[in-house]
Amino acid sequence: MSKTLPTIHEVTEHEAALYRMERLDLEFSNGERRLYERLHGRGHGAVIVVPMLDTETVLLVREYAAGFHRYELGLVKGRIDAGESALEAANRELKEEIGYGARSVEALRSISLAPQYMSHQATLVIARDLYPERLAGDEPEELDVVPWKLDALHELILLDEFSEGRSIAALFIVRDWLRHHGG
Template sequence: MPIKQPPKILSIQTVAKSRLFSIESLDLSFSNGVQRTYERMAPSGRNAVMMVPITADGDILLVQEYAAGTENYELGFPKGLIDPGETPEQAAVRELKEEIGFGATNLIPLKEVILAPSYFSSRMTLFIAQDLYSEKLEGDEPEPLEIVRWPLAQADELLNHLDFSEARSITALMLTLRHFNKSNIEE
């Protein structure tokens, strides 16, 4: 595939700002002379992590957490922002301790994903977390998160669960299943 030259950025302006988000307008000029205005969330410079914790018994641990976007409780994997100075691995272990009360001595990186590259630049590193040990840290959640155990062997049923609909969690689960299927084939 030929490498395309990105469009030239003619200007960037902040068009809206809230306590959490800034929206930018970008005036662009493409190599064919076409000019367009795009909008995006302003880059924050902070990336995130999501972990698929797997117990020694072969269960995955999910959290049920309120999601303001859907105005409902959603089922997904522990996740959070990487703090300044942290590596993705350090953030993963910290977030596990804050959200489910476990750390992990074995993190397997799966993939770095972007939620919606047309609008966001932040990246999320997906991990499998194994060799869990009990340790709790205080998190920033407004209420305790409900932890849900689900047998990894019944992942197909989880994929059909109405409350398990977040794309990054589905991606993490599918990559986890692929990882273990690949491992079983190589043995």
């Protein structure tokens, strides 16, 4: 069922450090009016990379997560720089974060983060046929690289240190994609 989108009567903007905050004055098809707020990220987008060491093993990174003030296990992630494609950014981030490049990078889909109030999306990329190559990155310390078998995903998702929703979703998507597209 397709619904009529609300009418936007007014948009006001407020600047924040990493985001631009918008307040929308909306009127829904039933006549109800509400104020909604949404965040727009700055920059050219982001990538979430699933680096496959082999057909069964993904490489995860453990890095400091300021939001929880702890170390968190997750996937390679990063911003897309100006003039860079998502696939180029994915390969650069791999080299910076885990010390590998990939001969094969493929964008699978876009993943959103809290679409009810954020415009942020990241391109999910699978990286295969890895080779050693390191680039200097912006991380303040070298990241731990943790190999994990996809058939043990059920154990990974129960670890307290593996909590980021995009990483969890990305691994399930890639695991099923590999099953249907000949890992």
